[in-house]
Structures are given as structure tokens and as C-alpha cells.
Amino acid sequence: MTQPTDILIIRHGQTAWNTQKRLQGHSDIPLNENGRLQAVTLAEILRDEPLDAIFSSDLQRAYQTAYEIAKIHNLPVHQDRSFRERCYGICEGMKDGEIREAYPESYKAWYAADPDHFFPDGERKTESPRQFHHRAVNAIREAATRYPGKKIAIVTHFGVIETAYRTAQNIPLGTHCRMPVLNTSINRFRWTGGTLELLQWGEASHLEEGRKPPVDYYRHY
Structure with a gap:
């Protein structure tokens, strides 16, 4: 029997567009x-967490967050x-x-949760929620199956985390799935034999700690 893979799926740290409530997508x-402070604080919280691999989206807000964790664990x-966010064109x-105007x-x-709707293309071609869902699930599956019996971290975006939650909770596409996904919150899942199970949602105590910089914070930046 295939051994389970424990997965920490983590949202990237805050960006200027997060604070302005702008849709980021592939931007x-x-x-x-x-x-950056959130990322450093998150890495300290995870210092004693046994991790075997660290994945991230290739967008810099995710990579910058993952880098702080990887540095402490001496992992690439x-x-x-x-693992990118959905593209909104x-x-x-x-x-x-x-957008409404x-x-x-x-x-x-968008607000009707139409799974086959495409925003107008822009600099990049858009994805429907259904296309994005399959991309995100496949990415999680591929990472998990590479590390059976291990624990991995994936630093990614709101949409990918929502997809993981929806999959684990059997919430179908075309229905609303509303839950908080704070920047750098930790969400614990387990992949076993093709099934994703939610273990713990929304660990964010370190965000309170993040109001006070770690002693060595300004050595990083």
C-alpha cells in the first residue's frame, strides 16, 4: 500500500496588491x-517542522516566501x-x-461561480475555474506522489489552496466555497492513494508574532 504524504499548503506573504484588493492572477x-516580515516569521515557526521537500509557484511572491523556509531547512x-494562481487575463x-463596471x-x-466562464484575455490567456481546478489538483498530486511517506511544503496562492480545500471537502465546482485564507497561513493535508484529506486549517498564530520583527529580521533586508 502506498504510504501517505503529509502536505503543508501555505499561502504566500502579503503584497501591495493584496492590500489594495487588486486581482493578481499570473501578474x-x-x-x-x-x-517579507510574514515570510521570515513563518520560516521561524516552521524551523522544527520536519520537511523533506519544498515546492512553490514560480511567481516571486510565492518563491520569496518559500525561500525563507528553505533557507532554514537547507533545502532547495x-x-x-x-502552482500559479488562476489567470484572470x-x-x-x-x-x-x-471589474463590475x-x-x-x-x-x-464570477460571482455565480460559473465553472466554465473565461474572463477576457489580456497579456495572457485566461483559464476557466474548471481548467484551473484540474491544473491545481494535478500539481498537488504530482508533488505528493514524488514523496510517499514524507512531509512536503507547497507555497502557493489563494486559488490553489481553495482548490485543495474544495477537493478534500468534496465541494463541487459551480458552488461557492468561502473560507479565510490569510497570507502565510498554514493548511495541513494528507495525500493517500489518490485521496486528499484535510487535517488542519488556517494556522496563523505566527501572524500575531509577525507584528514584532524577529531579532535578526533586518539582517535579511
Whole structure:
């Protein structure tokens, strides 16, 4: 029988677009000052966590977060574009109200959770929720099956974490799935024989700690 893989799926630290509530998607936005502090604090919290591998999206906000964890564990970061956020095309960089005004039909479909809706293409080709869901699940599966009986960390984006939650809780596409996914929150899953199980959701006590920089924080930046 295949041994289970324990997976920590972690959202990247805060960015300027997070604070401005702009849709990020594939736009490569770096961590802001608070996000860098969150990443360092997260890494300290995970210092004694036994990790066998660390994966991240190739977008810099995820990689910068994963790098802090990897540095403490003396592990490489395996960057994989399959762990990127969903691509929102021309709507990336826009706020909720701006999307509603400029693309009202897309806005309605978005909030109706239409699984086959595509935003208008922009610099990059968009994905439907269904396409994105399959991409994210396949990425998690591939990472997990490479490390049976081990524990891995995946630093990624809101949408990928929502997909993991939806999969583990058997929430079908086309229905709303609302739960908090804070920046650098830790979500624990287990992959066993093709099934994803949720073990613990939304560990975020370190965000309170993050209000006070670690002693060596300013050595990093």
C-alpha cells in the first residue's frame, strides 16, 4: 500500500496588491515589507517542522516566501508554474468594482461561480475555474506522489489552496466555497492513494508574532 504524504499548503506573504484588493492572477507582484516580515516569521515557526521537500509557484511572491523556509531547512525550492494562481487575463490588476463596471457579464458569472466562464484575455490567456481546478489538483498530486511517506511544503496562492480545500471537502465546482485564507497561513493535508484529506486549517498564530520583527529580521533586508 502506498504510504501517505503529509502536505503543508501555505499561502504566500502579503503584497501591495493584496492590500489594495487588486486581482493578481499570473501578474508577478513581489512581497511588500509586511509580506517579507510574514515570510521570515513563518520560516521561524516552521524551523522544527520536519520537511523533506519544498515546492512553490514560480511567481516571486510565492518563491520569496518559500525561500525563507528553505533557507532554514537547507533545502532547495522546486519552482513549478503549475502552482500559479488562476489567470484572470485583462482583469488582473483591477479591483472588484472596476471589474463590475468594465466587464459586468464576467463579473456576474464570477460571482455565480460559473465553472466554465473565461474572463477576457489580456497579456495572457485566461483559464476557466474548471481548467484551473484540474491544473491545481494535478500539481498537488504530482508533488505528493514524488514523496510517499514524507512531509512536503507547497507555497502557493489563494486559488490553489481553495482548490485543495474544495477537493478534500468534496465541494463541487459551480458552488461557492468561502473560507479565510490569510497570507502565510498554514493548511495541513494528507495525500493517500489518490485521496486528499484535510487535517488542519488556517494556522496563523505566527501572524500575531509577525507584528514584532524577529531579532535578526533586518539582517535579511
